[in-house]
Amino acid sequence: AQSVTQLGSHVSVSEGALVLLRCNYSSSVPPYLFWYVQYPNQGLQLLLKYTTGATLVKGINGFEAEFKKSETSFHLTKPSAHMSDAAEYFCAVGRGSTLGRLYFGRGTQLTVWP
Amino acid sequence: GAGVSQTPSNKVTEKGKYVELRCDPISGHTALYWYRQSLGQGPEFLIYFQGTGAADDSGLPNDRFFAVRPEGSVSTLKIQRTERGDSAVYLCASSTELAGGRNEQFFGPGTRLTVL
Numbered sequence: 001a002q003s004v005t006q007l008g009s010h011v012s013v014s015e016g017a018l019v020l021l022r023c024n025y026s027s028s029v030p031p032y033l034f035w036y037v038q039y040p041n042q043g044l045q046l047l048l049k050y051t052t053g054a055t056l057v058k059g060i061n062g063f064e065a066e067f068k069k070s071e072t073s074f075h076l077t078k079p080s081a082h083m084s085d086a087a088e089y090f091c092a093v094g095r096g097s098t099l100g101r102l103y104f105g106r107g108t109q110l111t112v113w114p
Numbered sequence: 115g116a117g118v119s120q121t122p123s124n125k126v127t128e129k130g131k132y133v134e135l136r137c138d139p140i141s142g143h144t145a146l147y148w149y150r151q152s153l154g155q156g157p158e159f160l161i162y163f164q165g166t167g168a169a170d171d172s173g174l175p176n177d178r179f180f181a182v183r184p185e186g187s188v189s190t191l192k193i194q195r196t197e198r199g200d201s202a203v204y205l206c207a208s209s210t211e212l213a214g215g216r217n218e219q220f221f222g223p224g225t226r227l228t229v230l
Contacts, residue, residue, distance in 0.1 A: 043205065043221035090156050100145060101170060102219065104156030
């Protein structure tokens with residue numbers, strides 16, 4: 001079975017500050033890991049994904065995430081927040097016996113203050 | 115190119131009615147997924163198709179929910195005898211071949227269903 005925990009349903013940062021959104025997962029096999037972003041009234045958009053290989057993954061809009069197997073984590077970071085980063089972020093895990101389907105966390109709403 | 119489209123964008127119905135939600139995937143995508151997103155929650159898997167067949171329908175909550183994809187492209191999610199608890203945003207996604215789930219799923223904007 002697979003599951004995802006996102007710590008903090010709301011995160012607020014000032015513009016220019018570091019963004020850190022936390023994601024921990026449980027998986028019985030090496031997972032595929034994803035971060036999606038959802039802007040108001042829009043569909044989910046993929047930010048980045050980890051499948052195999054390099055554990056530090058770079059995505060769009062300056063985001064990156066690091067797969068840490070020992071910590072079962074896949075935290076999302078961005079060095080400097082921009083106002084346009086305000087959105088809801090979802091971590092998701094896939095693979096194992098549940099080919100294709102993704103398990104999503106509950107989401108983290110990111111607010112960026114000017 | 116066109117992304118995943120879903121119609122209608124909003125649907126308001128009365129308790130007990132039947133509704134159909136439509137999804138047009140990205141052309142050439144063989145895998146199609148339905149998820150449901152309730153307020154304050156992440157998307158919850160319902161069903162996915164590989165081609166015309168439902169490869170996994172274990173997420174459908176009960177037998178009031180049914181989905182089809184007769185020609186391997188457009189899919190329709192059907193809900194009978196709707197209940198207030200069915201109110202949610204229904205998301206559709208598509209991807210290229212399953213490949214063990216490593217491929218990106220492209221999501222549509224969703225259909226917001228409200229059952230009064």
